Amino acid sequence: MRGIEARFTGSVQGVGFRWTTKRLAEAAGLGGWVRNNPDGSVTLAVRGESEAIECLLNELGTRLGPAVASVESREIPAGTVPEGFEIVR
Numbered sequence: 001m002r003g004i005e006a007r008f009t010g011s012v013q014g015v016g017f018r019w020t021t022k023r024l025a026e027a028a029g030l031g032g033w034v035r036n037n038p039d040g041s042v043t044l045a046v047r048g049e050s051e052a053i054e055c056l057l058n059e060l061g062t063r064l065g066p067a068v069a070s071v072e073s074r075e076i077p078a079g080t081v082p083e084g085f086e087i088v089r
Contacts, residue, residue, distance in 0.1 A: 002050045003078035006057065009041045010069030017042050017064055018087045024059050025085045028052045032081045035088035047081035 008017070013036050021034045021044060030053065032046035046053055061068065 001047060001078040002053060003045070003047045003076040003081050004053055004057075004073055005076045006044045006046075006071055006073035007037075007041050008044070008060075008068050008071050011067045012042045012064070013040055015064065015067045017060075017067065020063060021056075021060060022085055022087055024056055024063075028056055030056060031083040031085055033086050033088045045076065045081045046085075047078040047083070 018034045018036065021042075025032060025034075025046060028048065030046050030048035032044065032048075034042060034044045036042055046056065057071075057073075061071075
């Protein structure tokens with residue numbers, strides 16, 4: 001079990017980023033959350049198997065790549081991330 005927190009910058013708000021992330025994460029059996037930040041970026045916290053997390057990040061890059069200017073990610077304790085997936089407002 002692995003935990004990742006990623007911050008996406010660019011034109012990532014108003015393009016369906018959070019809903020796409022939620023749908024893909026749930027389909028992959030991942031837990032976590034995604035939220036818009038006041039500075040226009042989006043933060044994702046996700047927990048699950050490494051392969052499923054990498055697939056999620058790759059799929060987001062494929063589907064939303066033109067909107068993303070950069071991604072910064074770091075490992076976090078998997079136990080700090082919820083088991084279900086939600087959009088945080």
